[in-house]
Amino acid sequence: MADILRSRIIIVYTLFLLAISLSIFNLENNASKGMLSMLNIILIIVPLVSLIFSTIYMYNSSEFIELLLSQPIRRGQLLLSIYAGVCFSLLVAFAIGAALPVVIMVGNSTAYMMAGAGLALTAIFVAMAVLGSVITRDKAKGIGIAIMLWLYFSLFYDALLLLVMFQFGDYPLEKTMLVLCSLNPVDLARIVILLQMDISALMGYTGALYDQFFGSSAGIIFSASLMSLWLAVPLWFT
Amino acid sequence: MIVTENISKSFGKLKVLNNISMTCDKGETISLIGPNSSGKTTLIKCLLGMVLPDSGKIYFDNKDISGSWQYRDSIGYMPQIGRYPENMTIGEVFDMILDLRKKKEDETDRELIHSFGLDLILKKRMRTLSGGTRQKVSASLAFFFHPKVLILDEPTAGLDPVASEMLKEKIRKEKEKGRLIFITSHILSDLDDLVTRVIYLQEGKVLFHKSIKQLRADTGEEKLSRAIASVMKSSEPKLSDVN
Numbered sequence: 028m029a030d031i032l033r034s035r036i037i038i039v040y041t042l043f044l045l046a047i048s049l050s051i052f053n054l055e056n057n058a059s060k061g062m063l064s065m066l067n068i069i070l071i072i073v074p075l076v077s078l079i080f081s082t083i084y085m086y087n088s089s090e091f092i093e094l095l096l097s098q099p100i101r102r103g104q105l106l107l108s109i110y111a112g113v114c115f116s117l118l119v120a121f122a123i124g125a126a127l128p129v130v131i132m133v134g135n136s137t138a139y140m141m142a143g144a145g146l147a148l149t150a151i152f153v154a155m156a157v158l159g160s161v162i163t164r165d166k167a168k169g170i171g172i173a174i175m176l177w178l179y180f181s182l183f184y185d186a187l188l189l190l191v192m193f194q195f196g197d198y199p200l201e202k203t204m205l206v207l208c209s210l211n212p213v214d215l216a217r218i219v220i221l222l223q224m225d226i227s228a229l230m231g232y233t234g235a236l237y238d239q240f241f242g243s244s245a246g247i248i249f250s251a252s253l254m255s256l257w258l259a260v261p262l263w264f265t
Numbered sequence: 266m267i268v269t270e271n272i273s274k275s276f277g278k279l280k281v282l283n284n285i286s287m288t289c290d291k292g293e294t295i296s297l298i299g300p301n302s303s304g305k306t307t308l309i310k311c312l313l314g315m316v317l318p319d320s321g322k323i324y325f326d327n328k329d330i331s332g333s334w335q336y337r338d339s340i341g342y343m344p345q346i347g348r349y350p351e352n353m354t355i356g357e358v359f360d361m362i363l364d365l366r367k368k369k370e371d372e373t374d375r376e377l378i379h380s381f382g383l384d385l386i387l388k389k390r391m392r393t394l395s396g397g398t399r400q401k402v403s404a405s406l407a408f409f410f411h412p413k414v415l416i417l418d419e420p421t422a423g424l425d426p427v428a429s430e431m432l433k434e435k436i437r438k439e440k441e442k443g444r445l446i447f448i449t450s451h452i453l454s455d456l457d458d459l460v461t462r463v464i465y466l467q468e469g470k471v472l473f474h475k476s477i478k479q480l481r482a483d484t485g486e487e488k489l490s491r492a493i494a495s496v497m498k499s500s501e502p503k504l505s506d507v508n
Binding site: 088099102231 | 313350351
């Protein structure tokens with residue numbers, strides 16, 4: 028694991044996040060505007076980097092992993108420890124690069140929520156990446172899958188949601204939307220963080236509904252458990 | 266000690282292993298020979314549990330290995346091309362495997378590490394090593410835990426002549442201790458004075474499995490390479506099993 032922490036890419040990732048956090052907060056006088064930009068960047072970058080880095084690492088180490096498999100160790104145990112190593116390094120990078128600066132400069136509940144969500148997203152997407160690279164041995168296919176997953180979760184899913192909203196605009200959709208949103212960890216993170224900010228008032232009726240559900244502690248627990256589910260299921264399959 | 270019964274494995278349409286049955290006992294040094302793509306590496310991976318055969322069983326010490334992993338405690342494996350995480354140092358690799366096996370330092374066999382001079386460069390990162398040095402690391406790892414069974418895939422490939430001799434000497438020593446040793450190699454001259462039995466694979470089938478004395482008698486050749494060459498040339502290769 029120490030070898031991953033030493034890897035140039037992790038260091039660059041940390042510095043990159045650090046640069047972004049610092050520049051955003053220095054440029055914006057309004058803390059909540061800064062947070063909003065931070066939010067969007069985190070929601071796009073963290074899953075991407077987690078997915079791609081982990082996939083590439085898994086494929087690069089595939090021969091070493093094979094060698095390790097010839098040792099007396101259970102396959103699941105081995106993959107879990109590899110997951111832990113990669114995940115931990117990315118978590119440290121995120122913590123130093125984004126979570127700490129955000130919490131130090133803007134210490135409110137949004138900051139903590141964002142830090143937590145970022146860490147959670149890292150863990151989830153590393154899990155998906157590990158699962159993806161175990162399923163297919165072909166490096167090109169694996170990286171393709173990782174990129175597809177990222178596109179799906181970040182962009183495509185929301186596009187689909189919007190489509191659904193337009194098509195079925197006449198029907199009472201709120202509960203369905205809730206369920207659909209829960210199926211995407213990025214959306215979950217986004218909602219949970221946005222609710223901590225006062226901007227939710229701008230979201231109108233839907234905002235109020237979400238606030239009512241997600242804002243309550245039950246909602247937060249629900250989101251947290253869903254996130255863990257996102258984490259556990261890929262790990263279990265791996 | 267290791268018994269395989271009718272092992273078959275296909276990758277897609279390609280039938281790599283075709284009903285392979287063999288028995289290997291302690292104290293033997295078996296060379297797995299065959300043309301490229303005859304299924305040698307796949308057979309080794311089946312023995313190590315890395316590849317699951319489509320049918321058939323493998324027994325290690327009379328126990329079925331499917332689903333079990335503890336038996337690998339007594340196996341030392343040296344892969345054909347050893348690849349290691351780039352940023353790890355040699356020392357870290359050894360420590361990691363030590364940790365994985367939950368053994369202590371004084372239970373390890375560091376002889377090869379000393380002869381290869383690896384103990385002088387424990388702090389070097391794997392990224393900076395030449396291919397031959399990486400092979401030396403792989404070789405040392407295979408013998409590290411005094412394993413009862415050694416599986417060496419092209420062990421001398423990439424090693425300079427001095428290191429090659431050191432490795433063969435080590436194999437000889439382990440052979441005298443009564444270990445079961447599998448060696449895959451295309452460099453038949455290296456195997457000449459080491460092996461006791463030969464398994465010849467062709468297109469996934471065992472063409473023959475004889476003792477080296479028998480092979481020499483059958484072909485009338487002393488050198489292994491000539492003996493194998495004459496077998497390959499003969500028009501009717503016989504399928505003989507354990508003699």
